[in-house]
Amino acid sequence: MKVNHTKNLEDKLQIEKEDRRLLPNVPDPSGRRTNVDRRQGMDGEIRDSDFRAYTASAEAGRRFKVHIPVTVTAGAGGRKQVVKGICEDISSTGMLLTLAEGEKKVKEGENIDLSFVVRPGDMPEGYEMKVKKLKAEVVRRFDRDGREALGIHFKKSLAEYHQQRRGQYLIAVSAFLMLCISLVIILMRSESVVYFRFNKYLYLYSIITAAFLLSRYFFAIFYRPVKVDMDYTPGVSIIIPCFNEEKWIQRTILGCVNQDYPPDKLQVIVVDDHSTDKSLEKIKEIIDRMEQDDRNLHIKDRVTWYEQPKNGGKREALAAGLKLAKHELLVFVDSDSFLSPFAIRNVVQPFKDKEMGGVCGRTDVANTYTNGLTKMQAVRYYIAFRVMKAAEGFFDAATCLSGPLSCYRKDLVEKYCHAWVHQKFLGHKATFGDDRSLTNFILRHHRTAYQDTAVVSTIVPKSYHVFLRQQMRWKRSWLRESLIAARFMWRKEPFMALSFYFGLIVPIAAPVIVIYNLIYIPLMHRVFPFTFLIGMALMALLMSMAQLFLRKSSTWIFGVWFCLYYEAVLLWQMPVAWFTFWKDTWGTRMTPADVREKKKKEEKERLKAEKKKAKKAGDDL
Structure with missing residues (x-):
């Protein structure tokens, strides 16, 4: 992947359509206005009894400004007509569509089929998809700057459409691969137990690493957030x-x-x-x-x-x-x-x-x-x-x-x-x-x-x-605070305590293990580190499959890239953090510490330039 060094690269964010109010979600103290979106079929009683359904409905109703070409198929039988338009804003449940100039009119209340592409970045992660012949209804028709505009409601939400077309397939495939990867990792670590006596420290590290990562995925399965109690509203x-x-x-x-x-x-x-x-x-x-x-x-x-x-x-x-x-x-x-x-x-x-x-x-x-x-x-x-x-x-x-x-x-x-x-x-x-x-x-x-x-x-x-500077700062603070936490974490629940200490050992020892497996073993024993590389690849795939399973996002492949980048670059920041944990510069913004550091560097460069200039003058003489 090509490294991007462009400093002025613009951030790409979803652009939500503005509400007529600046603060549409704040409850009205007077009680004259409600936050419940009637268009989504929700009422106040449902909101109070099932807040999760209410928030899901509100999320589905979020509208994003876009510019998406749309093909509309209207009519039935041999009287079908195809018209073109541009989607100006879209939510999971509908869109605002402006028809191209000269296109035939579409009747209000008419059932239509829509085909379009939601590009990455148009909507939140997981919504990027190709949509073909999505059933919809024209609920509003009006003039917009001299062109016909249509308010369209989808018969199925985009989330439901994706779930039926690809969602179940992606969930099944990613879940199956996660299970297979986990089993292979367990089998490989079983091999570590067999060969433990030949290299105790190396195989112990392998066992600890696998136990730490797999246990995190295992316990995450059983995690559940605390449900919302509408009557609990502390200050x-x-x-x-x-x-x-x-x-x-x-x-x-x-x-x-x-x-x-x-x-x-x-x-x-x-x-x-x-x-x-x-x-x-x-x-x-x-x-x-x-x-x-x-x-x-x-x-x-x-x-x-x-x-x-x-x-x-x-x-x-x-x-x-x-x-x-x-x-x-x-x-x-x-x-x-x-x-x-x-x-x-x-x-x-x-x-x-x-x-x-x-x-x-x-x-x-x-x-x-x-x-x-x-x-x-x-x-x-x-x-x-x-x-x-x-x-x-x-x-x-x-x-x-x-x-x-x-x-x-x-x-x-x-x-x-x-x-x-x-x-x-x-x-x-x-x-x-x-x-x-x-x-x-x-x-x-x-x-x-x-x-x-x-x-x-x-x-x-x-x-x-900027990213590397941020990661260096985080590693320094992680090292410092993890050593502090190590003094009391043993008092916590045994599984949590054990997981914490495993998580402390793994990244600290990782640079040494990588050097041993990728440099020492091949050079000294003439053995290609096939098993070690396979293990790294499986851990990377496990992260990517978890992303695909949980979020169904097209970004899942970048989980593999992150793991590779971590092993090649980020891993080697840890030894630096060991010996520079006292540094107080942020690196990502000019704090007073960064200003002082910058002045020191400028002073060193100035002195170096003066010495070089004096040396050159001496040589000329």
Whole structure:
């Protein structure tokens, strides 16, 4: 795959059609307006009794701006006519279609067949497909800029159409392959037991690796999110730390406010960490727009902003927001992440358990279809949450409540805030890895959960340069916090504790194992590492098949690519992280630490240039 070094590559995101209201999902305090979509056949009673069906209906009704050529077949028998048009917006249940100029008219109420292609990126993952002769009905006909426009309702939703045409087949094939791959891996590891006495350390590592990965997939099968209780609505304060995020901050704020949650129980606090761009202007602007859009919602009473007097880092920004929070639960949301309208209602549900200390939601990739790198990350994110974190959630011991969406009991954050903000490791101040660090403080004495139905989408790096810097930062924080967690994880449920320690050993020892199998064995023993490579390929295919089974997305093949890229590139960041864990630079944005590092490099380059110039002058003499 060709590496993309384009710095100005535009992110490709689905474009949702704007509602006439800026905040359509916020319950109307006056009670004059309902959030229930009558077009989807839902009413208030169904919403209260089956919230899962209601959210599925709302998801099906999301409309996306597109430009898709459509072929319409109207009429019956020998009187059929074929007309062409352009779909301008589409949902799983219908579309708005503008007919091409000069095309024959289509009657309102007429039954038609539609053929079109949903391209990757037009709609959320899993909807990309070729549609042939989809039964539909013209429910509305009107003039649009001098052309005939049609409001069309599908007889079957696109989700149902895909399920009948390819969905069942894909599920069956991917499930069968996952089972076969798992069995082959188990058989290969059985061989490791047989040959264990010939190379104890190598075969022990093989057994641990297989046990760790397969157990995660196994326990993820039994994971279930906590069901929504409509009567359980604790007060929530959302804190958004922001530093130089003028591009996305308005969308982030809108997502946090536009929640299907009682307005009087939802507070949003935006803390600007002394940005050097127009972030603060954007923050003020969107708050004013929301206030003007619907004054009944009293936006300025519920949404506040605060500017740090100087840049202090993400932890200090969150701590500043904590002082302004007035509700019992705190939700942290990154400034480039966008909540689904039902994220808050879902993420609070596990707190009905009084022992619950923190919960994280599922993070999807917002810019999946930008390029190959973002597609690779989309697969990695989904498997990391829906499989790996779900397995931890099964034991109420999620080891990292991720930054895009995490929820904590406020009293616990207040209890650990000072130690968290001023955390040091081996004498060095910890300036990143804030989410994993705070999780450790909470997890030591309380439960932490994963709520798969609380969904947030985030912007991921689109260039390999930024991606590698991000991964290096994550590995440093993972190493630091995993060593800290190792001190107390043995107290947790035995299966969870064992899985944690296996998960700690595998990536740390992986570079040595790869060198031994791919370099030492071939050179010293003249043996091709066929078994080792087959094992790597099977692990990669297992990830891809899980993506295909769970999401039915065309991105599944990038699971294989991620595993190959991990072994070839990302794996070798781990040894670097061992010896540079104290570094406090982010690498992906200019924090004060990054500014200092940049100045040091510039000073070294200047001195080097001066020495070179002086040497040249001496040679000339």
